[in-house]
Structure formats: C-alpha cells, structure tokens
Amino acid sequence: DWTTGNVIEEQIEAIRAQVGEKRAICGLSGGVDSAVAAALVQKAIGSQLTCVYVDHGLMRKGETEQVEKDFVAATGVQLKVVDAQERFLEALAGVSDPEEKRKIIGREFIRVFEQAQAEIVAEAPDDHPVEFLVQGTLYPDVVESGGGTGTANIKSHHNVGGLPEDLEFKLIEPLRKLFKDEVRMVGQELGLPEEIVQRQPFPGPGLGIRIVGEVTKERLDLLREADAIAREELTAAGLDGQIWQCPVVLLADVRSVGVQGDGRTYGHPIVLRPVSSEDAMTADWTRMPYDVLAKISTRITNEVKDVNRVVLDVTSKPPGTIEWE
Numbered sequence: 001d002w003t004t005g006n007v008i009e010e011q012i013e014a015i016r017a018q019v020g021e022k023r024a025i026c027g028l029s030g031g032v033d034s035a036v037a038a039a040l041v042q043k044a045i046g047s048q049l050t051c052v053y054v055d056h057g058l059m060r061k062g063e064t065e066q067v068e069k070d071f072v073a074a075t076g077v078q079l080k081v082v083d084a085q086e087r088f089l090e091a092l093a094g095v096s097d098p099e100e101k102r103k104i105i106g107r108e109f110i111r112v113f114e115q116a117q118a119e120i121v122a123e124a125p126d127d128h129p130v131e132f133l134v135q136g137t138l139y140p141d142v143v144e145s146g147g148g149t150g151t152a153n154i155k156s157h158h159n160v161g162g163l164p165e166d167l168e169f170k171l172i173e174p175l176r177k178l179f180k181d182e183v184r185m186v187g188q189e190l191g192l193p194e195e196i197v198q199r200q201p202f203p204g205p206g207l208g209i210r211i212v213g214e215v216t217k218e219r220l221d222l223l224r225e226a227d228a229i230a231r232e233e234l235t236a237a238g239l240d241g242q243i244w245q246c247p248v249v250l251l252a253d254v255r256s257v258g259v260q261g262d263g264r265t266y267g268h269p270i271v272l273r274p275v276s277s278e279d280a281m282t283a284d285w286t287r288m289p290y291d292v293l294a295k296i297s298t299r300i301t302n303e304v305k306d307v308n309r310v311v312l313d314v315t316s317k318p319p320g321t322i323e324w325e
C-alpha cells in the first residue's frame with residue numbers, strides 16, 4: 001500500500017543501510033525536490049549530512065537568500081554555501097546549444113560538490129569519509145533523461161543525463177520513484193513549511209536554460225528583472241495556486257523593432273510560459289486573465305532595459321516541453 005508514511009519509513013531504512021557510518025552531502029537548489037530529499041536524509045542520518053547550496057548565478061531574484069534563511073530555519077540542516085558564479089559563467093561562455101548547456105551545468109555542479117566534499121573532509125579529517133551525494137531526482141526526470149542510459153529521450157536533466165562519466169560519488173536518490181505531488185505529500189509529512197512544499201517547480205540549471213542563446217551576466221540580470229516582475233504580478237493576482245509554473249524566457253538571439261519613448265528600439269522579446277499540469281509529463285497552457293497579462297507586459301517593457309516585446313506561449317506539452325531548452 002502506498003502511503004507517505006510507508007515511503008518515508010522504507011527510505012529511511014534504506015538510506016541508513018546504504019550510508020552506515022559514512023557521511024553524505026546533498027545539493028540544495030531551493031526547490032521542492034532537493035528540500036524534501038534533504039529533509040528525508042537528514043531524518044535518516046542526522047549530522048552525517050551536510051547540505052551544499054551552489055550559487056551558480058543562474059538563480060532568480062532573492063532565491064539564494066531564501067535558501068540561506070528559510071530552509072535552514074525550517075530544517076536546521078548544516079549548510080555550506082558556495083559562490084560559483086564565475087565558474088559557471090566561464091564554462092558556459094560561447095555555448096548556445098541546449099543539451100550542451102545542460103551537460104556543462106550538470107558537470108560543473110559535480111565539480112563544485114567535489115570541492116565542497118574536500119573542504120568538509122579537511123574540516124573534520126578524522127571523521128568518516130564523505131562518500132555519498134543526495135539528489136532530489138524524481139521519476140519524470142529519469143524518464144525524460146532516458147533512464148540514465150546516457151541518451152536523452154527528451155532532455156538531459158541536470159541531475160540524471162547531465163552527470164559526468166567520472167562521477168566518484170555514490171548517489172542517494174530517495175525520490176526516484178515518485179511524482180511531484182507525492183514528493184509534496186512526503187515533504188508535508190516531514191513537517192516542511194508550506195512555502196517550501198508548495199513552491200512551483202524551477203529547474204536545477206536555472207535561468208541558464210531560459211536564455212535562448214549564449215548565457216552572459218548581462219542577459220541573466222535582464223532575465224532576472226523580467227522574471228521577478230512576472231512572479232510579483234502573478235502572486236498579486238492570486239494565481240500561484242492555479243499555475244503549475246510560469247517560465248519566463250529571454251530570446252537573446254532574436255531582435256525586433258519597437259517604438260519606445262523618443263523613438264525606434266531594436267530589442268529582445270520576453271516569452272511568458274504559464275502552464276497547468278499534474279506531473280509535468282504533460283501540460284496545457286494556462287488561460288490567464290488578460291488584464292494580468294497586460295500588466296506584466298507593460299511593466300516588463302517599461303522597466304527592463306533592451307526588452308521591447310512580450311509574447312505569450314500558447315503551446316501545450318506535447319508538442320512543446322515546459323521549458324524552452
């Protein structure tokens with residue numbers, strides 16, 4: 001019988017058996033999946049776990065601060081924050097291909113985890129080795145990444161198909177058989193606060209896969225502003241509960257002519273992609289109120305430099321995936 005209680009008990013036992021006296025690290029992304037995975041593993045092995053938050057510079061506005069404060073307050077986990085912004089930007093320089101971006105981001109995550117592992121060992125060298133990496137991989141991530149076969153069916157999720165081949169960590173993936181709604185139930189049962197459990201999904205590779213074209217600091221800053229405006233207005237309109245997630249995408253390689261202020265502009269479009277879904281395997285575009293769309297559009301074109309057009313994505317999944325890359 002599937003109950004959240006059973007899943008938790010089973011996983012705790014399995015994790016304890018797997019880890020023994022050794023230590024583990026868990027990558028936290030600020031999202032539901034990694035938060036629930038971390039809480040579950042912490043329940044199983046307590047202080048043998050250290051969480052690592054990689055600030056890769058691909059986060060949305062305010063996200064890093066939220067992880068540093070809210071998540072730690074809610075769970076009491078030991079947290080290590082690594083500023084890896086330059087490293088990720090350098091690795092992504094000149095790259096536009098979506099799968100290549102995903103593989104680079106997946107690889108850099110692991111390199112940062114390895115560095116964190118070395119630091120944790122150096123801080124307590126006599127303690128047991130840090131051998132395990134906890135990931136919040138879900139069932140749909142596995143399916144869409146080709147089941148870890150190395151060939152993506154659809155796209156390489158950063159924590160499955162995007163892993164480097166020379167991975168030295170042993171993986172702990174307690175959510176690998178679950179769908180998002182089940183993960184939320186497990187999180188609730190573990191006592192995580194609503195703000196974490198009900199968070200809309202956000203992909204591990206972050207804004208890096210929401211810039212169509214090369215990822216640069218300027219483009220990230222621009223997209224962060226547009227995304228913050230869209231999120232603010234969706235929340236103000238009370239739509240968060242109805243929308244599964246709303247990617248905001250910058251078409252950095254596209255320009256169109258506009259007229260703003262004193263004259264002609266030649267700027268970039270921003271795409272709004274509000275979707276409704278049960279499990280992210282399929283989705284429909286959300287029929288959002290026009291006045292909310294109008295407000296978001298007006299604010300983004302007024303407040304975000306170099307953006308002179310906002311377009312709405314009215315494609316379901318299939319044929320379009322939720323993210324653009």
Ligand code: XMP
Binds near residue numbers: 159245280281317320
């Ligand atoms: P797609 O674009 O495949 O997205 O329809 C399905 C769901 O997965 C999220 N997503 C990811 N989540 N790592 C993640 O943790 C990833 O690499 C990744 N790629 C897509 C996406 O936001 C949507 O919720």
